[in-house]
Amino acid sequence: MKRGDGQAMNSAVSASEFMAKDLLMEDVLPLAQAAYLPGAAYDEMFDPAGSVREHYELLQHRMISLGAEELAERQRTLERSFLLQGVTFTVYGAESATERIIPTDLFPRILPAKEWSVIETGLTQRLLALNAFLADIYSDQKILKDGVAPKELVLGAPSYRREMQGLYVPHGAYANVCGSDLIRCPDGAFAVLEDNLRVPSGVSYMLANRDASRRTFPGVFRQAGVRPVERYPDLLLSTLKTLAPERRSDPQVVVLTPGVYNSAYYEHAYLARLMGVPLLEGRDLVVHDNRVFMRTTSGLRRVDVIYRRVDDDFIDPLTFRRDSALGAAGLFNAYRAGNVVICNAPGAGVADDKAVYAFVPDIIRYYLGEDPILPNIETFLCREPSQLSHVLANLDKLVVKAVGASGGYGMLVGPHASAAEREAFADALKANPSNYIAQPTIQLSTAPCLVDGRIEPRHVDLRPFILSGESVVVTPGALTRVALKRGSLVVNSSQGGGSKDTWVLAEEPRP
């Protein structure tokens, strides 16, 4: 038994006697002044009556037996270790760039096996349908002809790439790495808020957080029976290999990064290192005769599969943005000739467009003939005049998002915005309605976080990672993103969000 985890279990108090408020008993956490009060939102740890949920009991014991001081110390150790490992992102100020660690909370978010299995089958279903949708959109466009999704909405989406029309994509897998954002609604059910099919990031933080939580709560981790996420890099590599051009034995896989100044550079290097493949920048690539090479010390070497973390627009200045120095000239032609595979496929983003999102349930029914397992959030398309007027009348209750934007930019959270901000947004809406969608403001679920030495509820979402090559694999874990400001619903790291580890429990708890 490590670090006295067992001691907590042997203490006289049984698990069921603990309530939410006990977490903050003065002798346990002297810094606490108010009780842990989950609000209207679903709380991951406590039920509405304030009793701890069963799958959180072990962790709660440990939180109490460690006490405030030791928890704060472990939080500091965790932060030091992230700094040392270089798990950082770069913040560019007026004069200098500083590296900061990703704010990370030491308490894992715990998901029982039963809940996870819904998520897993739901995400698999969703990705199969989205890949079928992409294959259709870039070939016969049956779904548009059948009028299930509006033609001008799909083909007019900024992420639609006409250059992809008629191209062969191995296994019809366009979105090979997908990171969907799920939220838990107040009724406890998960819904999909967003699909990320372009270059989703965060998986390295999932792995780094896991490393950290194994060290922070070793005993609880062992006893709880947590499913491992450590196979992600080798599953990613084998997924990428299944996509390699035919007749290439032992294909050369590479990761393509925009470079060391990209905020997700840590992740690019991390994945390349754990897959054991080269990490390339655009300047390392040479395209000759529709074949792609990298400059090595021993001359040019053929490249077969490019896991690119560079946006569509920047991968080839000859085909997309001419001013891009991040890709390689001629890359897209080599791709079109079938001599190299680019993952995710260019143009995959049309399926995660915020307006196309509204049609995903119909897309699932259309291609799979099944009802969606994971629901969407109700979405108003401002391009429809009737929906626009509803949105304008209810701006104080809705979240409005720009269709092309991501990362929490170009977004209005109605209930938290000032009247002036709402007015400015209303003008923007009226000027260009088809650029916006709106959704009801959902109270994301909350999970306990250590904030300034106190345990407080913070809103969280869930980003699992799904791989799709020959088959679809959902990694049994996720990045839980945390809105660090009290009451805030914005979890994006670019907007000051943090993260925590996510434990998916195995079916049978270990004896």
Add this chain to the structure above:
Amino acid sequence: MLARVADSLYWIGRYVERAEHVSRLSAVMLNANLDLTAGAAQVGDLALTALGYKEAGKSGQLYDQAMGLALNREDAGSVIVSVSRARENARQVRDQITTEVWERLNLAYLRMTGEAADEAFEADPAQFLQEIIADLHLIKGAVDTTLSHGEGWRFLILGVYLERAQLIGSLLQVCLSDAGAPAVTDPIALMSLLRMACALEPYLRAYTADINPRSILEFLLFDDEFPRSIRFCTSRIQQRLEELSRQVGASRGEALRLAGKLDARLRYADVEEVEAIGAGALLAAVSGECAGIHEAIYETFVAYPLEFSLPA
């Protein structure tokens, strides 16, 4: 291995070696500053000249100079800049080095650039510099004991030895280039010279406490076993380049040819000959040929013309 990666690894080696050398010079200067003898006064001058600061017309209090060598971010030759650049290069090839190497290097960087660095230096400069040197030794230890001794390691080590050969060469040029009438004869200054080359203890073991310019020249130029002698460095440069050339195909061998030439020059010369013709000529040749090897490495492995390497 990617050409860009090889280049970065090579520069990590150079910067780590440079940081260690400059830290040591800074420490020796500060130590000499405590004595009031003429020989001690000379030490600061020698160190700054060897690092190329005298031509630049830099002057000022020795303590400030030493602190600047360590922590001045504006000075391209300072320890803080070298460590930052080594880390920047490491970040760019993070996938190619081990976590152990990265964490040691990152730790040195965090120590140098942390808010408390200036304060720590002022509180106890000797301690501060000693810790930095220890950090840099740990980096090299991690390089040797955790990296595969393949292509990447060879480029890194190549950078270390080329940098070292040039730094020790420059130190000797300043102090002993005229073997008949050396610039440095004062015993305290000679001892400091050995300290700057991290050679005092090994020298004493080889020559006893008889510290004279001729023996120092012989030791730092020709010793076969001391890892900071120029002969030791050039033989390692030659070995690593031979392995690398074999690894990437033997046809492109300008760097190897130059390294072989330099290695032979050091291998078959001795101190009598050097005294006869003057150490200055040999040291100038070492410096010039190291620069030539540096260029040739870049041409051979990194910036080679594409037309020769495209498949038919």
